[in-house]
Amino acid sequence: GQQVMQIPQYQHVQEGEDFTTYCNSSTTLSNIQWYKQRPGGHPVFLIQLVKSGEVKKQKRLTFQFGEAKKNSSLHITATQTTDVGTYFCSGDDKIIFGKGTRLHILP
Amino acid sequence: DTGVSQDPRHKITKRGQNVTFRCDPISEHNRLYWYRQTLGQGPEFLTYFQNEAQLEKSRLLSDRFSAERPKGSFSTLEIQRTEQGDSAMYLCASSFPGPTNEKLFFGSGTQLSVL
Numbered sequence: 001g002q003q004v005m006q007i008p009q010y011q012h013v014q015e016g017e018d019f020t021t022y023c024n025s026s027t028t029l030s031n032i033q034w035y036k037q038r039p040g041g042h043p044v045f046l047i048q049l050v051k052s053g054e055v056k057k058q059k060r061l062t063f064q065f066g067e068a069k070k071n072s073s074l075h076i077t078a079t080q081t082t083d084v085g086t087y088f089c090s091g092d093d094k095i096i097f098g099k100g101t102r103l104h105i106l107p
Numbered sequence: 108d109t110g111v112s113q114d115p116r117h118k119i120t121k122r123g124q125n126v127t128f129r130c131d132p133i134s135e136h137n138r139l140y141w142y143r144q145t146l147g148q149g150p151e152f153l154t155y156f157q158n159e160a161q162l163e164k165s166r167l168l169s170d171r172f173s174a175e176r177p178k179g180s181f182s183t184l185e186i187q188r189t190e191q192g193d194s195a196m197y198l199c200a201s202s203f204p205g206p207t208n209e210k211l212f213f214g215s216g217t218q219l220s221v222l
Contacts, residue, residue, distance in 0.1 A: 006149075033210065042198060043150065045210035088149050094140060094202070094211060095163070097149035 004091050006098035014106050019076040021101035023089035032072045034063060037100070038085040046074075046087075081105050111214035113199050119220045120189055127185045128217045132201030139182050140211065141174055142198040150198055156182060189221045 003026040013019050023032065031050045035043035047056055049065035049072060056063045062075045076083055086100040110133040120126050132139050137158050142150035153172065154164045158179035171189075176182040186193055196218050200211040 035211075042213040042215050043200075043211070044213070048210060090211075094200075094209075095152040095155070097142075097151075099147075099149045102147075 004089060004096050004098040006087075006089060006101050008101055009099065010102050010104070012104045012106060013079050015081060016078050019079050019083070019103055021074050021087050021103075023072045023074075023098055025070045025091060027091075028069050029091055030069070032065060032069075033090045033094070034072070034074055035088045035090065035097075036085050037088065041085075043088060076103075079103070079105055081107065111199060111201050111212050113197075113214035113217050115217055116215065117218045117220075119222065121222050122189060122191060124189055125185065125187045126189055126219065127183055128197055128199075128219075129181060129183050130199030130201075130214060131181045132199070133203075133212055134180075136201035136203045136212070137179065138202045138204060138209075139176055140200045140202075141182070141184050142200065144196045144198055144216070145194075153184070153197075186219075189219075191221050194219055194221045 005024045007022050031048055033048045034046040036046055037043045047063050052069050053067045054065040060077045064073045084105050086102045088100045089098045112131040114129045118126055139156045141153040143153055144150045152165050153168055154174045155162055156176040159176050171187045174184045196216045198213055198216045200213045202209050202211050
């Protein structure tokens with residue numbers, strides 16, 4: 001069955017540093033979604049990527065879908081304390097979520 | 108506020124008891140999902156409805172778990188004969204299928220503690 005792996009599991013960065021998390025699927029995806037979950041909160045939708053090689057930006061966040069549509073990345077430029085949380089990717093049927101990357105910001 | 112409501116927010120029960128959770132999705136959303144999440148893990152899929160039809164159920168899900176969505180609106184998730192391993196956050200999410208952007212809206216969840 002489909003599996004989605006995320007790396008790293010944890011990331012500690014100094015405020016202002018960049019951060020990247022990666023999502024790798026065992027199968028080709030028709031699309032991929034990214035969610036953010038703040039500590040004590042619930043997942044909140046960030047973006048969906050559909051096209052091979054697609055790149056989308058949301059302010060300091062850059063999302064990329066691989067050419068083979070089997071991997072994706074989320075890059076945050078100049079992290080802020082508001083970026084703290086766990087970032088999850090999800091395969092195209094919403095059934096499989098990665099285990100997430102937990103981002104800690106050191107002031 | 109995402110618009111998806113879950114009740115109760117917290118439930119403490121003794122092992123062996125039955126519990127039922129309710130989810131009210133966003134009104135125009137015809138898809139409804141149930142997930143379970145434990146600390147440090149991603150949401151684990153349990154089951155999914157389109158309108159009142161239960162279209163998929165996790166093969167890993169014990170037959171102690173059952174879900175309904177009788178009128179295609181709210182949904183209930185029942186766990187019979189609860190076990191300590193059932194302790195988790197139970198999340199409900201809804202969506203409206205679209206051609207390019209079917210995003211999930213999650214509720215705040217029901218935190219279950221089985222003693």
